[in-house]
Amino acid sequence: MENTKKHLKYKHIISKYGIFFVLIAMISLMSFLSPSFLKSRNIINIVRQISVIGLIAYGVTFVIISKGIDLSSGSVLAVSAVIAASLVQTPDWAAKMYPNLPVLPLFIPIIIALSVGALIGLINGSLIAKTGIPAFIATLGTMISIRGFALLYADGRPISSLRDSYNFIGQGKIFGFPVPVLIFLIMGLISHILLKHTRFGKYVYAIGGNKEAAFVSGVNVDKYLMLIYSYAGMLAALSGIVLSARISSGQPGLGVSYELDAIAAATIGGTSHSGGIGTIGGTIIGALIIGVLNNGLDLINVSAYWQQIIKGIIIIGAVVLDMRKNNKRK
Amino acid sequence: MTHEIILEMKNITKIFPGVKALDNVSLIAKKGTVHAIMGENGAGKSTLMKTIIGIHQPTSGKIFFKGKEIIIENTNFAINSGISMIHQELSNIPHMTVAENIYLGREPLNKFKLINNTKMLSNAKKLLNDLNIFIDPSLKMSELSIANMQMVEIAKAISYDSELIIMDEPTSAITEAEVEHLFKIIKTLKENNVAILYITHKMKEVFKIADYVTVLRDGKFVATEEAKNLDNKKLITMMVGRSLEKMFDKETTHIGKEKIRIENYSKNRLFSNINFSAKEGEIFGIAGLMGAGRSELMETIFGVRVKDKGKLFIDGNEVTIKTPSDAIKYNIAFLTEDRKKTGLYLMHSVQDNMAIANINSYIKHGLIDFKKIKSDCLLEKEKLRIKTPSLDQLIMNLSGGNQQKVLISRWLLTDPDILILDEPTRGIDVGAKAEIHKLMILLAKEGKTIIMISSELPEILGMSDRIMVMHEGKQTGIIERKDASQEKIMHLATGASLDSFNENDYI
Numbered sequence: 001m002e003n004t005k006k007h008l009k010y011k012h013i014i015s016k017y018g019i020f021f022v023l024i025a026m027i028s029l030m031s032f033l034s035p036s037f038l039k040s041r042n043i044i045n046i047v048r049q050i051s052v053i054g055l056i057a058y059g060v061t062f063v064i065i066s067k068g069i070d071l072s073s074g075s076v077l078a079v080s081a082v083i084a085a086s087l088v089q090t091p092d093w094a095a096k097m098y099p100n101l102p103v104l105p106l107f108i109p110i111i112i113a114l115s116v117g118a119l120i121g122l123i124n125g126s127l128i129a130k131t132g133i134p135a136f137i138a139t140l141g142t143m144i145s146i147r148g149f150a151l152l153y154a155d156g157r158p159i160s161s162l163r164d165s166y167n168f169i170g171q172g173k174i175f176g177f178p179v180p181v182l183i184f185l186i187m188g189l190i191s192h193i194l195l196k197h198t199r200f201g202k203y204v205y206a207i208g209g210n211k212e213a214a215f216v217s218g219v220n221v222d223k224y225l226m227l228i229y230s231y232a233g234m235l236a237a238l239s240g241i242v243l244s245a246r247i248s249s250g251q252p253g254l255g256v257s258y259e260l261d262a263i264a265a266a267t268i269g270g271t272s273h274s275g276g277i278g279t280i281g282g283t284i285i286g287a288l289i290i291g292v293l294n295n296g297l298d299l300i301n302v303s304a305y306w307q308q309i310i311k312g313i314i315i316i317g318a319v320v321l322d323m324r325k326n327n328k329r330k
Numbered sequence: 331m332t333h334e335i336i337l338e339m340k341n342i343t344k345i346f347p348g349v350k351a352l353d354n355v356s357l358i359a360k361k362g363t364v365h366a367i368m369g370e371n372g373a374g375k376s377t378l379m380k381t382i383i384g385i386h387q388p389t390s391g392k393i394f395f396k397g398k399e400i401i402i403e404n405t406n407f408a409i410n411s412g413i414s415m416i417h418q419e420l421s422n423i424p425h426m427t428v429a430e431n432i433y434l435g436r437e438p439l440n441k442f443k444l445i446n447n448t449k450m451l452s453n454a455k456k457l458l459n460d461l462n463i464f465i466d467p468s469l470k471m472s473e474l475s476i477a478n479m480q481m482v483e484i485a486k487a488i489s490y491d492s493e494l495i496i497m498d499e500p501t502s503a504i505t506e507a508e509v510e511h512l513f514k515i516i517k518t519l520k521e522n523n524v525a526i527l528y529i530t531h532k533m534k535e536v537f538k539i540a541d542y543v544t545v546l547r548d549g550k551f552v553a554t555e556e557a558k559n560l561d562n563k564k565l566i567t568m569m570v571g572r573s574l575e576k577m578f579d580k581e582t583t584h585i586g587k588e589k590i591r592i593e594n595y596s597k598n599r600l601f602s603n604i605n606f607s608a609k610e611g612e613i614f615g616i617a618g619l620m621g622a623g624r625s626e627l628m629e630t631i632f633g634v635r636v637k638d639k640g641k642l643f644i645d646g647n648e649v650t651i652k653t654p655s656d657a658i659k660y661n662i663a664f665l666t667e668d669r670k671k672t673g674l675y676l677m678h679s680v681q682d683n684m685a686i687a688n689i690n691s692y693i694k695h696g697l698i699d700f701k702k703i704k705s706d707c708l709l710e711k712e713k714l715r716i717k718t719p720s721l722d723q724l725i726m727n728l729s730g731g732n733q734q735k736v737l738i739s740r741w742l743l744t745d746p747d748i749l750i751l752d753e754p755t756r757g758i759d760v761g762a763k764a765e766i767h768k769l770m771i772l773l774a775k776e777g778k779t780i781i782m783i784s785s786e787l788p789e790i791l792g793m794s795d796r797i798m799v800m801h802e803g804k805q806t807g808i809i810e811r812k813d814a815s816q817e818k819i820m821h822l823a824t825g826a827s828l829d830s831f832n833e834n835d836y837i
Contacts, residue, residue, distance in 0.1 A: 197697045199689045206686050209675035216634060216664060216672050217687040217740070218655040276677050 018321060019270055019282065023289050030296035037299055044181060050291035051184035052077075052246075052255075054284065055239040056262035057269075058191040059121075059232030061283045064266055065195075066228050067208040067275025068135035072124060073236035073262055075146035076117050077255035080240030082150050084113035084166070085159040085250025093161040097154075106165050114237045120146055121233020125226035143259070150252040159250040170246030180242045187235065192280040194231075204228055208275030264311070265290055268318040289314065333360035335397075336494055336525045337382070337413075342391035344377055351377045352388070355551045357544055359494060359525045364516060366540035366557070367529045369569055370619075370785060374549040375529045376418065379496045382527070383415040384408040396493075414487040415496040418529075422479060424472035429454035431471050432486045457489050461515055477504040484512060488519070495519065496527045501535065502621055513539055531619045533562055533824050545569055563817075566824075570787055570816035580792055581771055586610035588646070589779040590662075590748055592631065595640035600626040601803040604640070608748075613770060613780045615794030617787070617819050622800040624783045625667050628750050632657045632664040644748075658687065660748075663741030665734075667752040667783070673737045674725055681707050681721035683736050688743040710739035715765065731762025738766065748779045755789065767793060787816045801825040 031038040056073045063070045086097040087109035120142060127138040172179045195201035203224045206214040215221050239258075244250040269286025271278030290311065297307045337359040344352040352374045359365050367375045380386045382393070384402040392399055395411060402408050408415075422431045429450045430437075438453065440446040454467035463481050471479060480503045487495055501509045516526060516539055530536060536543060536557065543560060545552040545568040552568050591607035601623035608614040616624050629635045631642065633651040641648055644660050651657045657664065666672040675683055685692065685703045692699045692706075707721050714735045718728055725733055734754065741749065751770070755763040770793060774780055784790045790797055791814055798808045799822035806822040821831050 193697070197700075199693055199698065202682070202686065202689050202698065205678065205682070206675060209678055210672075212672045213666075213675060214686070216632075216654050216666055218653075218658040219686075220653070220655055272677075276675060 019268065019285055019318065023285050023292065026289060026292050030292060034296065034299040037296060044178065046291040046295045047181045047184065048178045049295065050287045051180040052239045052243045053258060053261045053265060054184050054287040055187055055242065056236050056258055057265040057283050057287055058187055058280060059235035060262045061266045061271050061278050061280060062195065062204055062228050063232050064271045064273060065208045065275065065278040066204050066225065068128065069139060070124065070229065070232050071136065071139040071259050072120065072143040072146055073232065073259040074255040074257060075143045075150065076120050076233050076236035077240035077243065077258060078150040078252050079146055080113040080117050080237035081244035081250040081254050082154040082159055082252050083116055084109045084241050085162055085244050087112065088163045088166040089159065090161045090163055097159055110241060113241055114234050117237020118230045118234040121230040122226055124233065125229030129222035129225040154250065154252040156252060160248065162248050167245050167248050170242050180246065183242060188280055188284055195280055200227060205276055261290065264315050268315060333362050336361050336395065338394040340392045342378065342381060342388045344381060344386055345389045351549050353549045355546065359527055361525050362520050362523045363541040364520065364526045364528050364539050365542040365544065366536045367527060367544050367546065368536065368565065369546040370787065373546040375546055376498060379415065379498055379527065379529060382496060383413060409490055412493040414490040414492040416483050416487045416498060416500050418498040422471045425470060427468055427470055428465060428482050429467040431482060432457065432489055457485055461485055461488065462511065477508050480504050481508060484515065494525045498529045533565065566817055566820045570820050583611045583774045585612050585795065586777060589644065591643040593641040595627065595630065596638050597626065597630050597635060598638050604805050606798050606808060608779045608781055610777045610779055611774050612795045613774050613782060613793050615790045615797040616781065616783045616800065617790045617797055617823060618800035619823050621802060623803040624800050625752050628664065628752055628783060632662060632750060658744060661746045662748045662750065663744055663746035664750045665737055665741060665752060665754055669733060669737065674733060676726040678725060679722050680718050680725050680736055683725045684710060684740050684743065687740050706743060710742060714739050714769065731758035734758055734766065735762065749773065750781045752783045753785065754782060787819060790819065791816065799823050
């Protein structure tokens with residue numbers, strides 16, 4: 001009896017944290033294959049590399065838990081990047097987009113870009129809640145239109161010569177940590193608290209777990225769907241700010257197919273597309289697995305083509321494992 | 331006139347986890363006859379039919395078809411053996427045509443093994459014409475009215491050229507004229523020596539078309555009689571005739587002032603002109619058969635559906651409820667009928683399931699106060715004696731009775747004044763049932779108003795202070811506890827009026 005209990009507990013831990021062990025195994029393997037892998041500089045580098053996708057993935061996690069999907073994040077990233085960049089160009093730059101624009105305090109362009117992202121999310125959420133069209137279709141439509149809007153806004157060209165204070169967001173360091181890494185971690189913490197410790201988060205799980213039951217329990221499903229997609233849009237916009245600051249340029253072609261990487265990270269991290277299940281911690285691990293894979297395979301000189309093949313297999317494998325875990329419960 | 335036996339079921343028992351749905355039931359069907367299967371909701375009629383068509387396998391017992399013992403592994407096996415069924419729920423594919431629906435899975439093919447659409451259409455046309463059903467088979471199913479969809483289902487069941495056709499409440503969705511039409515079809519089938527098993531709640535139909543009647547009660551076989559030897563009263567007595575020994579000790583509670591009143595509540599096609607009121611400390615029962623509109627009425631009161639007309643008063647003041655959150659604001663709670671569909675979050679923990687309707691009161695500085703949730707949930711767990719190893723257990727791992735208790739405690743946490751309980755003890759074990767009944771009495775004693783829908787007559791009679799009976803969307807009467815009897819409720823539930831009830835008919 002005692003033994004089986006222990007055994008069950010052991011199995012429970014494996015199934016609950018399985019993906020974490022996969023990450024540990026990958027890290028061990030990589031550090032064995034490449035001595036420079038475990039150096040703290042490389043580790044920080046990995047986190048910096050995943051920070052942009054990771055920020056999108058936080059929002060996508062909310063969306064997928066609510067049994068939705070958001071394909072528009074990559075386009076939102078681009079729009080946010082060009083809008084923010086157009087408002088923070090250096091005053092002496094000749095080809096400024098707004099020649100007479102005074103030097104704005106940094107927070108104003110940031111707030112504007114984030115608001116645009118949240119607004120696009122709100123449009124997604126309203127379409128889904130009010131017209132009842134599937135999230136896939138709604139966000140596919142906005143993905144295409146918003147990309148067009150980004151190209152239109154920037155006239156198809158990069159917006160460059162950005163102020164140093166803005167570039168600091170992508171390139172600076174605080175206490176030796178790259179700013180994108182700090183933003184990634186702070187937003188991770190905020191997202192975790194939102195999801196696990198607020199009414200909003202509880203309702204995200206409830207809507208994804210059983211929408212009818214949530215409605216009967218008094219949850220304003222429409223309103224919360226709009227909030228969920230707005231939050232995801234806001235995070236995608238934030239990733240646009242980080243990315244444009246990192247490359248000192250707002251480009252309308254940025255972030256193509258990033259939404260898919262973000263969905264992959266959330267999925268590998270155990271967020272269930274049947275809704276109702278998922279955690280921010282899992283998504284961080286999912287993003288790290290992708291990061292470790294890219295970085296590690298780079299270090300040991302595996303070609304980018306192979307990396308892509310392996311990444312695809314890992315995504316499918318993660319979901320198959322997850323399904324088996326859930327089937328066993330039934 | 332003698333008829334050959336085509337189907338014989340011997341001692342069929344079917345056990346679902348925790349429930350004995352069929353207990354030692356035997357049934358004989360003869361060629362060229364209509365055999366009606368009757369009983370209250372949950373008597374086991376549909377389950378029995380589903381073992382014939384291969385949806386369920388009996389736990390024990392034997393089935394003989396045309397003299398040979400067979401094991402009906404699946405629906406295909408049944409159809410190939412010559413058995414087909416008209417299902418109670420419509421099971422068509424809306425985006426496909428009538429012809430495609432009829433021949434689904436057995437489409438006529440041409441020499442290239444491609445679907446021969448012309449032949450399929452002409453076959454369908456002939457089939458429908460032969461049955462005098464004038465529906466264009468090239469129409470999409472979704473373009474048909476519900477009644478026409480049902481007629482297509484009937485045609486489909488007949489198109490298999492089966493020797494035994496099961497009809498599970500085929501008239502629940504069609505109009506009077508179409509019922510007549512169906513009866514003509516049934517007559518032709520009888521002449522062609524087809525055996526028909528016919529489930530219905532409607533007395534009128536039984537006496538019109540049935541040759542034999544078998545009554546089931548609580549999953550048990552009661553009797554098989556020739557229809558000509560029966561009348562309305564005999565049949566009702568057979569259906570309800572259980573002894574009342576197992577009844578509840580309903581304690582008398584103090585019944586206070588009126589709490590909730592409904593005036594002329596109507597919703598197109600579902601129910602019309604419903605009027606009732608319920609008082610503090612009262613348990614108000616709502617009885618009726620399937621399709622009476624009871625759940626729909628409660629859903630409308632709670633704001634899950636929007637009413638067409640009518641007024642709702644709480645404590646004498648008229649209020650408007652458009653969504654469930656409005657209802658919750660007026661301290662109404664609603665335990666829904668379908669636990670899995672509209673109640674549980676199967677993949678979530680007991681605690682999460684319990685707290686979800688009351689999250690609002692656990693917010694402290696914008697964050698959820700988990701300590702408070704946990705202590706409240708633990709209290710509920712103790713109070714309702716919910717058997718779970720911990721509050722973190724996934725609710726899917728609990729028994730039906732304990733799941734139901736969790737859902738009840740979900741609503742108790744919101745401290746409601748009015749509790750609407752839709753089939754509060756359906757599909758749960760006897761022990762949990764008794765505990766829920768005790769709890770209901772306790773809540774009534776605290777002065778809460780309880781509105782309970784139940785399809786089980788002993789439960790309705792045992793628990794209710796007053797009983798409203800509904801039939802096909804209309805209220806047929808409200809009975810005081812002291813005047814209520816099983817016969818009276820069944821009388822009203824089958825559509826008759828209170829004036830036409832004569833106690834002496836049933837003795």
